Amino acid sequence: MSGVSLQNVTKSYGSLTVIPDLSLDIAEGEFVVFVGPSGCGKSTTLRMIAGLEKVSGGQIFIGGRDVTWERPKSRDIAMVFQSYALYPHMNVADNMSFALRLAGTPKSEINERVRRAADMLELTDYLHRKPRDLSGGQRQRVAMGRSIVRDAYCFLFDEPLSNLDAKLRASMRTELALLHKQLERTMVYVTHDQIEAMTMADRIVIMKDGVIQQVGTPKDVYNTPVNTFVATFIGSPSMTLLPGELSEQSGSMRIHGSGFELPIPDRLKSRAGASPTKAVTMGMRPEHFAAEARTEAFAPVNLEVKVAEYIGSSQFLAANLGGQDVTAAVEVGPEADLLGDGQYYFDTSRLYLFDRETGQAL
Amino acid sequence: MNDTFQRQLYHYSALIFLALIALAPIWVMVATSFKDDVLVQDGTPLWFFFHPTLENYEYILTRGKFDRYLTNSIIVGVASTIITLLLGGFCAYALARLDFKGRALMANSTLLVRMVPPAVLAVPAFAFVTLTGVDSDLAVLTFFYTALNLPFAIWLLFGFYKQIPVELEEAAIVDGASPLQVFFKVLFPLMTSGYAVAAIFTFRIAWNEFILALLLTGRTTRTLPVGAAGFITDTGIEWGRIMAMGTLIVIPPLLFTFFAARQIIAGMTAGAVKG
Numbered sequence: 001m002s003g004v005s006l007q008n009v010t011k012s013y014g015s016l017t018v019i020p021d022l023s024l025d026i027a028e029g030e031f032v033v034f035v036g037p038s039g040c041g042k043s044t045t046l047r048m049i050a051g052l053e054k055v056s057g058g059q060i061f062i063g064g065r066d067v068t069w070e071r072p073k074s075r076d077i078a079m080v081f082q083s084y085a086l087y088p089h090m091n092v093a094d095n096m097s098f099a100l101r102l103a104g105t106p107k108s109e110i111n112e113r114v115r116r117a118a119d120m121l122e123l124t125d126y127l128h129r130k131p132r133d134l135s136g137g138q139r140q141r142v143a144m145g146r147s148i149v150r151d152a153y154c155f156l157f158d159e160p161l162s163n164l165d166a167k168l169r170a171s172m173r174t175e176l177a178l179l180h181k182q183l184e185r186t187m188v189y190v191t192h193d194q195i196e197a198m199t200m201a202d203r204i205v206i207m208k209d210g211v212i213q214q215v216g217t218p219k220d221v222y223n224t225p226v227n228t229f230v231a232t233f234i235g236s237p238s239m240t241l242l243p244g245e246l247s248e249q250s251g252s253m254r255i256h257g258s259g260f261e262l263p264i265p266d267r268l269k270s271r272a273g274a275s276p277t278k279a280v281t282m283g284m285r286p287e288h289f290a291a292e293a294r295t296e297a298f299a300p301v302n303l304e305v306k307v308a309e310y311i312g313s314s315q316f317l318a319a320n321l322g323g324q325d326v327t328a329a330v331e332v333g334p335e336a337d338l339l340g341d342g343q344y345y346f347d348t349s350r351l352y353l354f355d356r357e358t359g360q361a362l
Numbered sequence: 363m364n365d366t367f368q369r370q371l372y373h374y375s376a377l378i379f380l381a382l383i384a385l386a387p388i389w390v391m392v393a394t395s396f397k398d399d400v401l402v403q404d405g406t407p408l409w410f411f412f413h414p415t416l417e418n419y420e421y422i423l424t425r426g427k428f429d430r431y432l433t434n435s436i437i438v439g440v441a442s443t444i445i446t447l448l449l450g451g452f453c454a455y456a457l458a459r460l461d462f463k464g465r466a467l468m469a470n471s472t473l474l475v476r477m478v479p480p481a482v483l484a485v486p487a488f489a490f491v492t493l494t495g496v497d498s499d500l501a502v503l504t505f506f507y508t509a510l511n512l513p514f515a516i517w518l519l520f521g522f523y524k525q526i527p528v529e530l531e532e533a534a535i536v537d538g539a540s541p542l543q544v545f546f547k548v549l550f551p552l553m554t555s556g557y558a559v560a561a562i563f564t565f566r567i568a569w570n571e572f573i574l575a576l577l578l579t580g581r582t583t584r585t586l587p588v589g590a591a592g593f594i595t596d597t598g599i600e601w602g603r604i605m606a607m608g609t610l611i612v613i614p615p616l617l618f619t620f621f622a623a624r625q626i627i628a629g630m631t632a633g634a635v636k637g
Contacts, residue, residue: 050536051536052532052535052536071535072535072536072538073535073536073537073538073539077536078536079532079533079536081529081532081533082529083527083529085527085529085530085532085533086533087530087533087534087548088552089551089552098534098537098539098547099537099538102537102538102539102543102547103538146533146537150537
């Protein structure tokens, strides 16, 4: 199998196990994003793929080749570091061509490849500048350029955008997605920013404590999170979790808790019915609140609004529902006044249920 | 007079004052080296207006063993500097990058060794030579100067290595560089300032060292400072010749420092990381 494949990879430092057992297949040409809170082992995983960290157990395949014990240079990978790691004593062109020069690539080919990468990244005018004379965004692009000229089988990115300001980050995101389209290379990307993951990934790998929680397309992980961790990690603002009890009255399943009683949507009925426990956690995404009922699935909830934040066509509400904190994002149009206490509606067809004990989705 | 002018006036006055204090002894040395015996013994401090003579220089360059002392000094100075930088560089790199037991303690305690004045080592050094029976004085002296300078060199280079982000090495490794290529193509170019500073200090200390050299060298293996002290005789101190020798001794480290200091570029790693 080609692409990148991790098989039962483990990593420990002494008695501390960082990655207990990780298996994952990444298809050739796929853009996979590892996401998770800091210390979840995503960077360690990436560094093991790169060969900068040795695995404690398991195997790593790149392009169908077992590279578990290969040096980084023979893995056919290129890597972009969070800190860019540009060689400060070399100008942009030399930075980009360093790997090729080491590999003994003919000069004409080096020049051609650097020129092409510089074109792609709009760095042509800066080829003779030193990194210290570049802006943050330009440095970031040089770091990308350095990996592009390699024409490696697999590209690895270790939080490459986290040092940029918000605006630049957004535009670099677009550039990266474009780059992936042009190069059609396997890309593995690590970030703690779920927005980056959602916007760029073909598939997202959500990690926590060295364990993969869920692998899936952005749509998958947003719509069907496997547990409360994924549910709250993906989505912004993040999902509100409230404790509730399942009950059945005359054939209709409902969930009730402090300050609310809502019907269980059809898609969850059978699983809710089969649930061994009635004590569950209900998940409500802020964006599924509305000011008025748009369909039959919208059920009224009374929110006591503590703070309303105007962000244009929506408002974020930090509210209170039966004594518990709830976040709602209500679309009311840009002209609306700041929202206050009152009745709002929640789209119960988008409701999530989790086992309160295990946190697993029902 | 505005404020900035006044402040600059103070600054420059202070600087000039300090410079005078620093330079006065050197001027006395240089001036004395151009005086004949009579003028020196005269007692009236003549700073500028006297009839200069090259008699002292002529004497030490033709009648003394200046060339031999100079060769010895250069051998010992250069050899101990090269060995110190080589070993010190390795140690500093290991302390800055590798994780091993006792690393912090070692990194912090290297300088303590430097606190021991060389004179304290004179007796043990002499005992060492007598007991081991090593008969190459210059090799022994090189050995001791290296030992003496290593802690400082390690400490200094350690600081420089720590400034280099480890990602640079990793990037080079991913780019396909071998360990030696990582060192020579990425690390060393960024470390030239550090090595230059370390070289200036180690060479200067080795060049000027007197007590160990006096103790451990013989007639043919004397270094320049010991040679200069040879003009202190039973029949009197030949100030003119000592000063002429001193003046000549100053020149090589001055040239060396001038050359090495050109390698010192502040902010060498600027632009390596972040924005």
